[in-house]
Structures are given as C-alpha cells and as structure tokens.
Amino acid sequence: MTKQFDAPFIAVEGPIGAGKTSLALKLSEHYRFHLLEEIVDENPFLSKFYEDIDEWSFQTEMFFLCNRFKQLEDLYENQLSKGYSVVSDYHIFKNHLFAKQTLRDEHLAKYERIYNILTGDLPRPNVILYINASLDTLLNRISRRGREMEKSIDPSYLQQLSGDYEQFMRDHQHVYPEIPVITLDGDRLDFVANPHDFSRIVDQLDEAITKKRSLL
Ligand SMILES: Nc1ncnc2c1ncn2[C@@H]1O[C@H](COP(=O)(O)OP(=O)(O)O)[C@@H](O)[C@H]1O
Numbered sequence: 752m753t754k755q756f757d758a759p760f761i762a763v764e765g766p767i768g769a770g771k772t773s774l775a776l777k778l779s780e781h782y783r784f785h786l787l788e789e790i791v792d793e794n795p796f797l798s799k800f801y802e803d804i805d806e807w808s809f810q811t812e813m814f815f816l817c818n819r820f821k822q823l824e825d826l827y828e829n830q831l832s833k834g835y836s837v838v839s840d841y842h843i844f845k846n847h848l849f850a851k852q853t854l855r856d857e858h859l860a861k862y863e864r865i866y867n868i869l870t871g872d873l874p875r876p877n878v879i880l881y882i883n884a885s886l887d888t889l890l891n892r893i894s895r896r897g898r899e900m901e902k903s904i905d906p907s908y909l910q911q912l913s914g915d916y917e918q919f920m921r922d923h924q925h926v927y928p929e930i931p932v933i934t935l936d937g938d939r940l941d942f943v944a945n946p947h948d949f950s951r952i953v954d955q956l957d958e959a960i961t962k963k964r965s966l967l
C-alpha cells in the first residue's frame with residue numbers, strides 16, 4: 752500500500768540535461784518547499800558506467816535504487832507525513848526507465864523483482880513536471896554543465912532515453928489520470944535566465960496544486 756499524504760509532492764523529470772535540478776531548485780525557493788535532490792557524484796560506479804555500460808550497469812542501477820529508496824523513506828518520515836510540501840528533481844520511476852536500457856536481460860529480471868519490493872509502498876509524487884528537449888539541446892546543456900564523466904555519453908543512448916521518457920509520460924497519464932503531468936518545452940523555455948518563462952511555469956503549477964487541494 753503506497754504511503755498516503757496530502758501535501759504537494761512535485762517531481763521534475765526529463766532526460767539527462769533537461770533542466771530538472773535547475774528547475775526544482777528554483778521552485779523550492781519560490782514555494783519554500785523542501786527540496787529532494789538525487790545523488791549523482793556519490794555514486795561510485797557512475798564514472799565506470801560511462802566507460803563500460805555492460806560491465807558496470809547492474810551496480811550503478813542498484814546503487815541509485817537503494818539510495819533513492821532510503822531518501823524516499825526518510826522524506827515520508829520527516830516531511831510528507833508531517834504535511835510538509837516537497838519538490839524533487841527525480842521520480843523513482845527513472846530508475847526502472849534507465850535499467851530497461853542499460854541492464855542485460857538476466858540482470859533486469861532480478862533488478863525488477865527488487866525494484867517492485869522496494870518501491871511498492873514508497874510515497875509517489877502527486878504532480879509531475881516533465882521537461883522534454885531536442886537531442887542537441889540536451890547535449891549542449893550536458894556539455895555546459897561540464898561533468899567529465901558525461902563527456903563520453905553516446906548521443907544514441909541519450910536519444911533512446913528521451914524516447915523512453917516520452918513513452919513513459921504518455922503511459923503514466925493514461926494509468927494515473929489523477930496525477931497531472933505538466934509538459935514543458937525545454938527547447939523554448941529558459942527558466943534559468945528568463946523570469947517570464949519561470950513565472951509561466953509557476954502559474955501552471957499553481958493551477959495544478961489548487962485543483963488537487965480542491966479534491967481533498
Ligand atoms: N531551460 C533552460 N534553459 C537554459 N539552460 C538551462 C535550462 N535548464 C537547465 N539549463 C542549464 O543546463 C545545464 C543542465 O541543467 P540541470 O538542471 O543540471 O539538468 P538535469 O538536472 O536535468 O540533468 C545546467 O548548466 C543548467 O544551467
């Protein structure tokens with residue numbers, strides 16, 4: 752049974768470099784919501800993963816899964832169960848989305864059994880902001896962010912992830928119509944440098960939060 756709570760729990764999602772962390776940080780400051788940030792550099796396998804995906808993918812995905820499991824357990828205990836609102840730069844589903852691309856079949860079968868056990872009763876976001884963007888935009892932003900290990904990202908890997916995100920968001924809206932998915936055009940919106948673009952996102956989010964509160 753998924754843990755129940757009433758507070759807004761907003762997840763910002765999208766492929767690598769779409770702007771999730773940047774937008775989540777700005778929203779947490781604007782709304783004074785608790786910010787849940789995914790770990791990246793603390794994953795000891797990630798740099799090895801980018802050098803040899805097949806060799807290091809299982810440990811990479813399992814590390815992310817276990818870390819996020821603990822983060823979300825603590826989030827429920829310390830924030831959501833107490834009525835505090837949250838904005839996060841990830842949704843736990845991303846773990847599965849990456850694993851389906853990076854794990855070979857026999858590893859994926861084991862991973863999915865563990866994923867279902869660990870995530871079955873975790874708190875789930877009740878609003879999703881989904882940033883999509885073209886491959887060129889993603890590659891440019893990854894380059895601008897400048898993480899050494901990401902310089903070896905294969906564009907086809909990123910293209911496949913982007914496609915998987917598109918499909919997942921369509922499926923999610925169909926399966927969970929009560930959870931609004933606000934899609935943002937990452938090619939057109941510069942919420943980092945353009946206050947008008949950011950305020951338009953806030954307007955859409957205000958509407959979604961107000962609507963959810965009216966249903967409580
Ligand atoms: N909408 C945007 N317009 C322009 N630059 C952006 C935008 N979103 C993010 N960036 C820049 O792109 C880089 C990646 O952003 P980041 O928030 O780390 O993406 P993600 O968390 O999705 O990987 C950062 O340098 C950030 O400043």
Ligand SMILES: Nc1nc2c(ncn2[C@H]2C[C@H](O)[C@@H](COP(=O)(O)O)O2)c(=O)[nH]1
Nearest residue numbers: 766767768791811812815845846849901
């Ligand atoms: N193989 C996986 N890699 C992941 C996962 N979550 C994040 N990441 C990588 C992708 C980027 O290099 C970096 C930061 O991710 P962003 O989406 O914030 O750009 O970490 C995962 O579950 N599996």
